[in-house]
Amino acid sequence: MAALARVGNAGPVTTPQNLDERFRDAVSALPVPDDRRSPGDAVRAGALLTGERAVELFDAQLASRHLDLAARWLRSFNEGFYTIGSSGHEGNAAVAAALLPTDPALLHYRSAAFFAARAKSISDAARDVLRGVVASAREPIAGGRHKVFGSADLHVIPTTSTVASHLPRAVGLAWSLARPRAGQRRWPADAIAVASFGDASANHAAATAALNAAGWFEHSDVRLPLLLICEDNGLGISVPSPDGWLAAMLSTRPGIRYTSADGCDLAATYDTAVEAAGFVRRERRPAVLHLSMVRLMGHAGADAEMGYRSTEEINRDLERDPLVATARLLIGAGLLGPEEVIARYDEIGWQVRKVAEEVLGEPKLAGVAEVVAPLAPRRPLRVAHEITEAATRAAAPGAAARLRAFDGKLPEQSGPLTLAQTINATLTDAMLTNPGMLIFGEDVARKGGVYGVTKRLQERFTADRVFDTLLDETTILGLALGAGVDGLLPVPEIQYLAYLHNAEDQLRGEAATMSFFSSGAYKNPMVLRLPGLAYQQAFGGHFHNDNSVAALRDIPGLVLAVPARPADAAPMLRTCLASAAADGSVCVFLEPIALYHTRDLYEQGDNEWLSPYGAPGTWSGDHAAIGRARTYPIGNAADLTIVTFGNGLRMSLRVAARLAEEGYGSRVVDLRWLSPLPAADLVREAAATGRVLIVDETRRSGGVGEGILAALVDGGFVGSARRIASADSLIPLGPAAQDVLVGEDAITQGAHALLAR
Numbered sequence: 001m002a003a004l005a006r007v008g009n010a011g012p013v014t015t016p017q018n019l020d021e022r023f024r025d026a027v028s029a030l031p032v033p034d035d036r037r038s039p040g041d042a043v044r045a046g047a048l049l050t051g052e053r054a055v056e057l058f059d060a061q062l063a064s065r066h067l068d069l070a071a072r073w074l075r076s077f078n079e080g081f082y083t084i085g086s087s088g089h090e091g092n093a094a095v096a097a098a099l100l101p102t103d104p105a106l107l108h109y110r111s112a113a114f115f116a117a118r119a120k121s122i123s124d125a126a127r128d129v130l131r132g133v134v135a136s137a138r139e140p141i142a143g144g145r146h147k148v149f150g151s152a153d154l155h156v157i158p159t160t161s162t163v164a165s166h167l168p169r170a171v172g173l174a175w176s177l178a179r180p181r182a183g184q185r186r187w188p189a190d191a192i193a194v195a196s197f198g199d200a201s202a203n204h205a206a207a208t209a210a211l212n213a214a215g216w217f218e219h220s221d222v223r224l225p226l227l228l229i230c231e232d233n234g235l236g237i238s239v240p241s242p243d244g245w246l247a248a249m250l251s252t253r254p255g256i257r258y259t260s261a262d263g264c265d266l267a268a269t270y271d272t273a274v275e276a277a278g279f280v281r282r283e284r285r286p287a288v289l290h291l292s293m294v295r296l297m298g299h300a301g302a303d304a305e306m307g308y309r310s311t312e313e314i315n316r317d318l319e320r321d322p323l324v325a326t327a328r329l330l331i332g333a334g335l336l337g338p339e340e341v342i343a344r345y346d347e348i349g350w351q352v353r354k355v356a357e358e359v360l361g362e363p364k365l366a367g368v369a370e371v372v373a374p375l376a377p378r379r380p381l382r383v384a385h386e387i388t389e390a391a392t393r394a395a396a397p398g399a400a401a402r403l404r405a406f407d408g409k410l411p412e413q414s415g416p417l418t419l420a421q422t423i424n425a426t427l428t429d430a431m432l433t434n435p436g437m438l439i440f441g442e443d444v445a446r447k448g449g450v451y452g453v454t455k456r457l458q459e460r461f462t463a464d465r466v467f468d469t470l471l472d473e474t475t476i477l478g479l480a481l482g483a484g485v486d487g488l489l490p491v492p493e494i495q496y497l498a499y500l501h502n503a504e505d506q507l508r509g510e511a512a513t514m515s516f517f518s519s520g521a522y523k524n525p526m527v528l529r530l531p532g533l534a535y536q537q538a539f540g541g542h543f544h545n546d547n548s549v550a551a552l553r554d555i556p557g558l559v560l561a562v563p564a565r566p567a568d569a570a571p572m573l574r575t576c577l578a579s580a581a582a583d584g585s586v587c588v589f590l591e592p593i594a595l596y597h598t599r600d601l602y603e604q605g606d607n608e609w610l611s612p613y614g615a616p617g618t619w620s621g622d623h624a625a626i627g628r629a630r631t632y633p634i635g636n637a638a639d640l641t642i643v644t645f646g647n648g649l650r651m652s653l654r655v656a657a658r659l660a661e662e663g664y665g666s667r668v669v670d671l672r673w674l675s676p677l678p679a680a681d682l683v684r685e686a687a688a689t690g691r692v693l694i695v696d697e698t699r700r701s702g703g704v705g706e707g708i709l710a711a712l713v714d715g716g717f718v719g720s721a722r723r724i725a726s727a728d729s730l731i732p733l734g735p736a737a738q739d740v741l742v743g744e745d746a747i748t749q750g751a752h753a754l755l756a757r
Helices: 016-028 049-074 092-098 112-118 121-134 169-178 205-219 244-249 266-283 311-318 322-332 338-359 368-372 380-395 399-405 417-434 457-461 475-483 505-516 566-583 647-661 679-689 704-714 735-740 744-755
Strands: 193-198 225-232 255-263 287-292 437-441 464-470 489-493 527-534 559-561 587-590 629-632 638-643 666-670 672-673 691-699 718-727
Touching: 016 049, 016 322, 016 338, 016 566, 016 672, 049 092, 049 205, 049 322, 049 338, 092 193, 092 225, 092 266, 092 647, 092 666, 169 193, 169 205, 169 225, 169 475, 169 505, 193 457, 205 225, 205 417, 205 475, 225 244, 225 266, 244 255, 244 287, 255 266, 266 287, 322 338, 322 489, 322 718, 380 399, 380 417, 380 666, 399 417, 399 587, 417 437, 417 457, 417 566, 437 744, 457 464, 475 489, 475 505, 475 527, 489 566, 505 638, 527 566, 559 566, 566 587, 587 679, 629 647, 629 691, 638 647, 647 666, 647 691, 647 744, 666 679, 679 691, 679 704, 691 744, 704 718, 718 744
Parallel strands: 193 225, 225 287, 255 287, 437 464, 437 489, 489 527, 527 587, 559 587, 638 666, 638 691, 691 718
Antiparallel strands: 559 672, 629 666
């Protein structure tokens, strides 16, 4: 019986062939008992798992193993593109059986047996998985964009799960499932959120944030029907988890019920999973199920275990092979004989191999358009319709409620408003017209935000819809992701732009990928309010004055809006909310803090930065489409085009007014949208003068100005261009901040240099 192959003197390595041979040899050697249990009886004394169900789950386990073997076979001739397998983790089939098929699940990448157990048939599961392995465009969830476990029909939410970044979303989903809901739900009222993850990723910041948040909610008496499953094989690629660490860490988490089982023992796993899932469903409280497993055949196809594991270590894992363990259980119960087990193994192997051969010839994604189609659908007509519908709801049917919300004085009757006041009024109107909208974050509720932008919103809409969270940005975005995929419209706030960097992977790796990896079957609509940028007076330092947006502009599909003036803030925010509702867009609404309470433009007391608020009847006509700029002609507007955004708009308008006094006309272009950039508007306005001054308050390296220059080049602009940008520096405290930021003097000098050409 050859369990291991040797490669020279380097040490042992498990191979598909050896694993296959070992299974056959081990099963053939198992003794056959004299008595037989009935399929309806417990598979062994004291177990909850019946023999009939055990046989069904064994088929799912066998399918999982053969999917790994097929993936490596496909890879051997360069037709398979994913070989991270589930061998050794097949016990998670029992977890699937312990749940309801309508419980939404976010799966670890070694949860193939779970997926197979939940699927309608072994061949269906095999086809779905292998289409992902070969990157077939017919793969039903990701469409060949990645190999994920996902299915809208099976309520499996796709996730890449490599660093447990899906766990904050799982917390948010559980939180959303527990909320009272009027109207139709995506999942039943008794559903629980399920997420599996590996032992190494349990140490990742996203996992620790999720565990902490689950305990925090429980301590705060907030129900959280969440079951987390740690599939612990003791290895993070080549790095072993310290003995006992996972049990010590997971079992001492406050507020989270801990249970554990031998994940290689199907009956023990099933019994423990039934108990854990029952507790979560009955009590609506969080629990973690810690399963001890093994990893067979290495981390992935190219991984050479012999480089970091001893013969003894690999043999020890092989002795715990869950397929052999389940075969021993079934044969010992007299449910199957050794020959029947091997015949079953071969039959399912034949089915899987047949499917693998069939998917080989299926078409792959062809061309950029097909690849990016589900990434960020843009349906401007639907967005405009959504705004019109909101205006209709606010005007006639909702007029009385609107008057009450604004304490008897509507914002359109209050005179011109500041940026902060406009955002507050727009959020109020949106909450009135969309009952599924939620506002939450650090200090947004009782305090009304650091700058008063969300003042009185909790009073108007109760703590169920406007609430403070724990001070953890990862959890805030995780709540938004979970609520969004459950059909709500979350509007979270991260208190400062710099704080987003603690959690930006929740946007990059989770929010932006959901529609992409599910072909639009799942979406996570969100409008993230993000106070930021620089130029605050008497309150500085790089955490509160952050002028870097490169991490946001680098996320495919994300909408990045920067309202500078109150006149733009309301229509832009309505567009973001409508786009999230209609298209599932992930929008970031970056609010320039220094302009929140600005009133004047040219001189003190002129109130030129204020703007009247539009009544509902004006909303449809005052529509700010995504990716469209606004131009301010100053003077004859033929000499110079100034392209800018945010704080740069106010400075540029002031400089343009002074240039007009000198006889030069300017076109000041407020980009408004930094992603996608309004490239067509930009090129048109640049061509109108032939001279472009880019005023970019972000950093010179990696700043928005680089994207503007690239857009001009791509658009065929052949005139002169000059860039004014902030220094490549963090922003210091106090007056020194002015030394690294763009100022009006620099803008004036840049304009004169261009005009002199």
